Each structure stands twice: as C-alpha cells, then as structure tokens.
Amino acid sequence: MATQTLAVWATNLEFDSLPASVVEAAVRSFHNWAGCAIGGSTHPATQIARKTLAAFAGSPTSTILGSVEKTDAQTAALINGISSHVYDYDDTHLATVIHPAGPVASALLAATQHDIAKVGSVDGKAFIVALVAGIEAACKVGLAVYPDHYDVGWHITGTAGSIGAAVAVAKILNLDVQAMQWAIGIAATQVTGLREQFGSMTKSFHPGRAAQNGLLAAMLASNGYDSSLASLEAKRGWANVVSASNRLETVLQGLGSTWETEQNTFKPFPCGIVIHPAIDGAIQIHNETQDQHQNIDAARIQSVHLTVHPLVLELTGKRNPKTGLEAKFSVYHGAAVGLLFGRAGLAQFTDDVATHPTVVHLRDKVDATSDASLRPDEARVRVDFGEGVASEKHVQHAVGSLEAPMTNEQLDAKFVEQCAPVLGEDIAKKSSDHCWLLRDVDDVGAFAFMALS
Template sequence: MATEALATWTTNLTFTTLPPDVKTAAIRSFYNWAGCTVGGSAHPATSIARKALSRFSGPPTSRLLGSEGSVDVDAMHAALFNGIASHVHDYDDTHLDTIIHPTGPVASALLAVAESLERIVSGEEFITALVAGVEAECKVGLGVWPDHYDVGWHITSSTGSIGAAVAVSKLLSLSTTQTAHAIGLAATQVTGLREMFGSHTKSFHPGRAAQNGLLAAILASEDYTSSTIGLEAKRGWANVVSTSNQLDAQINSLAPNGRWEIAQNAFKPFPCGIVVHPIIDGCVLVHEELTRMGLSVDQIVEVQAEVHPLVLELTGKKTPKDGLEGKFSVYHGGAVGLLFGKATPAQYEDRIVTDPQVVDIRDRIQATIDEKLRADECHITVLFKKEDGEHVTIEKHVDHAVGSLERPMTDAQLVEKFVDQCIPVLGQERTEKASQWCWDLEKHQDVRQIKTVL
C-alpha cells in the first residue's frame, strides 16, 4: 500500500541516515529557495495576495521573507505568501525528470510551522523534514508522469501539497497512522491547472500547495482522519489525476532501496520555463561572439532555433504581453539572450517584454521542432548582414544547457544568483548575512533565527 509505505518511510527517516550528498543537496535547495522567495517578495502577485488577505490573518508567528522591517503573519498565510514569492519569477529549483519545482511548497510550509512552534527546531531536524517532503512529492510525481502533466495538471502544486504534508508531519513527529491521514488530507486538496501559466495564478499554485499540506498535517496531528489508502485507491489520488500510474513502484524505490530524488534537483540560471534555457544559453554565446566580431544585433536578418518538442508546447507564445507571459516565450528568451547577453528577472519585467527593440529581435526568431533533440539541447543558426552587404552565419549547438545535471550551477553561481535577487530587497550587508546563514543551515540550533537575517 503506497500511502502506508510512504508514511512508514517518513516516520523512520533520520538525519543520520542521510548521505552527505543528500544533505548538501538539501542545503543548496533551501539556499536557492530563500533567494527566490526574497526576490519575489515584492512582485505584484505576492503583494496583491498579501493585501487581499491581510484582514483574515491570525496571530503573527511566521516570517514573510524579504518583507520590509519585521513582518510576521500566521503560519497558514506565511506558507501561502512565501510559496507564491518563491515561484513567481520561475527561478526556482527543478526536478528534471518530472519538472516539479519541489522546494517551494515544502520549504514554505516547513519554515512557517517551524517558526510557529513553542519548541526549538534545529537545522538538522529541518533538513530531515525537507528531504522527506521533497522525496515524497517527487516519487508520487514520477508515479503519474507524464500523463498527469500532459492532461493539464500543474505537477508542482498537485504533488506539492503531499510533499508539504509529509515534511510537516515529520517535523511534528506524527505517528505513521497520523502521517498517512495527513497524506490523504493533502491528496484530496489537488491544486493547479496548466491553463493558468502566464498569470498570477501560476505562482499561487505552490503557495496554496504549501498551505494545503500544512493544513493537512496540522489536522492529522489532532487525529483528524482521511483514507489511509488515499494515494493508491481505485478512486484515490493517482487514479483520479492520471490515466496510468507506477505509484507502487516509485514508493518502493524510496531510498535506500532506490535513488534520492533531491540529489537530482537542478537550479535555474534563467527565470523562465526550463525548456527555454538551451535557447537562452545558445543566444548568450552568440551575443558574446557578436561582441568579439564587432557586430550588432540590429544586423540580424533571421534566427533559426531547432528545439525539443516541449519547447513550443510549453513556451510557444510569440507575442507575450507582459513579464509573466514572457517566461513562456522561447522567442523572448532568445531575444534577451541575443540583446543583453543574459536573462535575469530584470529581463522579464513588463517594460522589457514590450520594448520595441526586444520585440523587433523577437520577431526575427523562428523555432522549429527536432524530435531527435533532448530537452536540454538545441541548435541555433543566426544570419547577419554586415554593413558592406556580406552575409555572415553564426551557429551554436548547446548539448546540455547550463543548470542541467550535466552542467550544474556551482555554489559560486548560486551565490551570484542569490545576491542578485536579494540586494535590491535587503541591501548589501543584510544580503551577505542572509547568504551565510542559509549556507550554515545544518549548524543552526534554532531555525527561527532566520528572522534576524531574512
């Protein structure tokens, strides 16, 4: 029985059983999540949600990361708001086999409840619970991939509530039976439709998943019941949200029987749909060669990009109207790579998406499907016309995009990403302290001290 097996595995997991690379992966995942959450804290999707729901908040216990001054809200709303902020720039981590962004729902719920408890939560306890949650959501995601995603579910949130429930159950030391009930309570709160991509609601999904998972575990802690076969039953989660599933096999492959999924986590160098990353990577290389050759992007005649089929399915918006839609436009990603030689949240602001020069370059890009390409691979051909009328062609083949498991982001690159997002919000000194605090997560005796830096 998948639900019982997952609950049993969760209650038996200990920090000492985590391999060193898994602990490192958890710290890197938390570090990346914290930077993304601070970076997204002032986005309209986050601020509108906070404004709309502020009058419904309970006694303040939990920190809103990146907020000006010391701003706390109740744990349920902290999980929601931090979850929204963590995902709104599409800059968060990615489990590449399922394209789940796993840390957002789990860490947002986990930190919110850890801060609300009267007892101290150590960094080791926090990491153990974080790993439990990420493993749970990725394993159930693998169990229904790809049918679940193909039919239209946003897999980050539809699995994220389960991951958040498992993580909080672990932190609260719930029994195996209580954890099984929490999983069922989370599974019945299925959240997230792909139709919402390109709007504020996309980032609402992981926030709501964090909130749903937290709610599930809190109810279960008081012996609120659900089905104890909520994942695998005939009318349970897996069979309702997918036309086929391998749920039992995936749950049975929980480490140490199988691999640790958190060790497969990748981090985004660009704040957009991950299938666009090879194109941006290639266009940045073209930009660098243009600079060496003394050519201008204005001399581009056309750009041909050969891409994996998912690129046009997920990011085929030719004329995005704002920054959120720009994240789902391979054409915008290519244009900013060519024009700026980079793609950070600044290149996805509304004013950049509608800038006439960006639009002009975007209109010169054509993308075609090549079934033989992997999802992290692309081929780009750029035709230029020099001032003397001579035509010049530059070709770039990206075998594995930066940020893939084959070309992972280094710690130094993660720091650069963290600092780039946090300094505008926190300032230089506070950002440096926050960065070090997050790297030292395992060493902290009381994770509630995060309030002093973030």
C-alpha cells in the same frame, strides 16, 4: 500499502542516513527557494494575497520572506509559497516538472517557527531531514502518476506538493506512523491546481495553497483528526482518482535508494525551461562577440537561426510578446536578450524590455526550426553577421540541466539578482551566504527571521 510505506519511511528517516550529496542538494533547494520567495515578495500577486490574508491572520509566529513582518503559520505558508513561484524562477524536478521546494519549504519553515513551544527549536539537520522527506514524498507520488496526471490538466506542483508539505511538517512534529498516514490522507484529499490557471496569478496560488494544505493536514493529524490509512492507493484514493494510470507501489519501493532531491534543478533564467538551451547558446555567442564594453553590435546581425526540440515552439512560440509575462513564453525573446545583453534574468523579462525597439528589432530577425532528434535541453544557435561571418553554438545540455547544473556561485548570483531590489545588495549577499550554512544552524526559526527578512 503505499500510504503506509511512505509514512514508515518518512518516520524512520534520520540525518545520518542521508548521503552527503542529498544534504548538499537539499541545501541548494532551500537556498534557491529562499531567493525566489524573497524576490517574489514584492510582486502584485503576493501583495494582494498579503493584504487579503491580513484580515484573518492570527498569532504572528512565522516569517514572511522578504519582509520584517511575521504572520501566523498557515498564512505564512500560503504567502511564501506564492512568492516562491510567482516569477517562474523556482526549482524543477525535471522528471515530473514539479517545483517541490515551494510547497514543502514554505510549509516546513512556517511550521518550524510556529511549533517552537511544542517541539523546541529545530536545528539545521532536523530541518534538512524534514525537507528531504517532503521533497522525496512530493516527487515520488508525482512520479507515480506522471505523465497521465499532468497531461489531463493537473498542476502537479500543487497536487503532489500538498502531500510533500504534509510529510515535511509531520516529520518536524515527530508524528508516529499512523498520524503520518492521517496527515498524508488529509493532504491528499485537497487536490489543488488546474493547468488552466497558467498565465494568471492563480498559478502561483497553487504552491502556496499546497503548502497550507499540507501544514493544516499535519497539524490536524497531530491532534488526532483521522483519515483513511490508504488514501494514496485505495480504489477511490488519490492516485486512482487523479490519474488514469499509476505506478504507486513500484515508485514508493524506491524511497531511500534513489533520491529525487538530487534530481532537483535550478533555473538560470526566469522563463519556460524549454527555452533555456537557446538562451544558453545565445549568451555564449554574446560572450565571444562582445566588445570591451560588454556590448555587441546588434545592427551587424543579419539573422539568427535556432534549431530546437519540438516542445519549444509548442510551449514558447510567442512571436511578438507585449509584456514581460508573455516574453517568458517566447523563445525568440529569450534568444534576442541573450545575444544583446549576455544575460536573461528578471531585468530582461520586464514589460519595458519586451517592447524596447532594439530588442523588438533583433527579435524579429530570429527564426526557429523544430527538430525531433534533439533533446529538450539541447539546441543549436546560429548567428549570421553578414559578409560570410557567422557564429554557431551547439548546446548539448543547457546550463541548469542535470548534466550542467548551476554552480553554487551561479546560485549566489541568482539569489542576489532577485533579492537585492528587496533587501539591498549587501543584505542580499549576506542572506545568500547564510543560506549555505543551513546544516549548521542551531535554530532554523530564528535564523530565517534574521536572514531572510
């Protein structure tokens, strides 16, 4: 029944049944996704994908975020999905480590702009309903197979994301329950994303292809292309094939009573999320120690000691990162730049900063100890300045966690940080402001082309 349960729920979902907190969370997810996709639009991976796809692209209906160019909806879904993930700066549903907005919003916006002829212009409320349906679908099916599915090696953002993208597009197309089930089935059969690709461009291909998988699935289903009606739960269906165990029926019973969209979080720092508590503590110490020029005297620092959850050293223990990409997987680097600059944004994870002598010198003074009694979002940071002077911070919940979420102002600053190099500072600020108004937009397709490119 799982496939039908999901399809019935999504088909019936209405804006007025969404709690205000879910609408707010959906708008925050959209805002963060748009900033990441614009910011990632100039990355080499995105550029190669654009160049490659241009040779096949069709009728230019849909916005490429960060560009005034349009392309066909399938191509736009793929490219925007790639660019939204390419800096590892996108949203995180912590219970599943899914980055849901990449696949779901990329597919949904592309479809919305493509299908104006069929469904008319889509307003903000209808868009938000479909976005929520897609995020809920991705995260619920993800929850049902987590952690076995992730542990064996699937990049769950791609695998569950395809299903979420299909549900979102099927919703905006007003498909009936049966066609919604077909869309879920066609998406489920395209299981995209191996964790072996982490560290290569193909990692960001996963949410892109997932967006395209879901879009294609819903479009095929809308024209009568059928699939199994039990694709999620059947013996040789999705959950059983991609995971050693699952809780599909139980989890899907929670649709509409617990909202995964509200559980979506946003990264303050473009690096592995387990480093965030240490960076948070380092920035707090920077802020208390800085002089009137907002600098701290790194030469005074004798040593830095981090106490962190064991996952931190397992996932992000790179001692001597040589590139910006490697630095994203170094807790030592994160703490060093947090102390030095009071921030750890895109500018602190470049090749130049990773190899800058001042950074390297301070990074070499950082050591770290694992402590299994800490939570993953908790850390202790202690800085010794010599002569008995020290500063210590205990970060209970890192900024960006569920308990200490990014404020809308922080999301604004993050948006502008990412988008100013692409759009210019003024337009970046305006785009950020516009995204908060999503709910009241009359025509999301036109809005996106005006505000996000």
